[in-house]
Amino acid sequence: MDYEVQRCTRHCAASGREFQEGEEFYSVLVAEGASVRRYDYAVDAWSGPPEKSLGYWKSRMPTREAQANKPKLAPGEVMLQLFAEWEAAPDKQDLRYVLALLMVRRRILRLEETLTDEPEGEVLVLYSPRDENLYRVPVVMPGEARIQEIQDELGNLLFASSS
Numbered sequence: 001m002d003y004e005v006q007r008c009t010r011h012c013a014a015s016g017r018e019f020q021e022g023e024e025f026y027s028v029l030v031a032e033g034a035s036v037r038r039y040d041y042a043v044d045a046w047s048g049p050p051e052k053s054l055g056y057w058k059s060r061m062p063t064r065e066a067q068a069n070k071p072k073l074a075p076g077e078v079m080l081q082l083f084a085e086w087e088a089a090p091d092k093q094d095l096r097y098v099l100a101l102l103m104v105r106r107r108i109l110r111l112e113e114t115l116t117d118e119p120e121g122e123v124l125v126l127y128s129p130r131d132e133n134l135y136r137v138p139v140v141m142p143g144e145a146r147i148q149e150i151q152d153e154l155g156n157l158l159f160a161s162s163s
Contacts, residue, residue, distance in 0.1 A: 005029060006038050012060070014045035021063045028056040071159040076108040079158060080130060087135075094142040098150050100126060100135075102158075109135070 006026065011018050019025055024104040026046045029038050030053050049056045083103065103109040109126040116122050124138040142150055
């Protein structure tokens with residue numbers, strides 16, 4: 001079951017005070033009916049997780065310096081173009097599958113359905129609101145030896161340091 005969890009509000013749920021750069025805080029997920037809600041608490045307002053919490057964690061507000069040095073992901077159009085180019089490259093199908101999962105997570109593509117009785121095996125049918133196309137992506141799980149190669153290749157192609 002998937003849940004949409006909101007991002008950090010940058011404010012303490014108990015006091016309403018805004019978190020400062022570098023400040024530690026706690027986040028907790030609480031089941032409220034059929035939905036899950038996130039609450040963020042300053043360290044001094046945290047008394048432990050509520051009774052019906054699903055989970056909690058401790059984080060730190062990013063600093064401007066850390067944000068400025070964070071690698072930037074390529075624009076969606078660039079990822080979509082690369083994804084389309086790899087459709088005709090048989091040696092890049094596992095890479096294309098991983099890129100498709102990244103684009104679904106980034107909401108560049110949307111999973112429409114999963115086909116299981118296809119000649120090529122399991123196939124994801126993905127929709128792109130940007131170009132209004134449907135894409136078929138065979139599920140090609142990379143082997144253990146290939147995982148690091150894919151991570152390195154996607155990192156080199158899709159991320160750029162802002163400094």
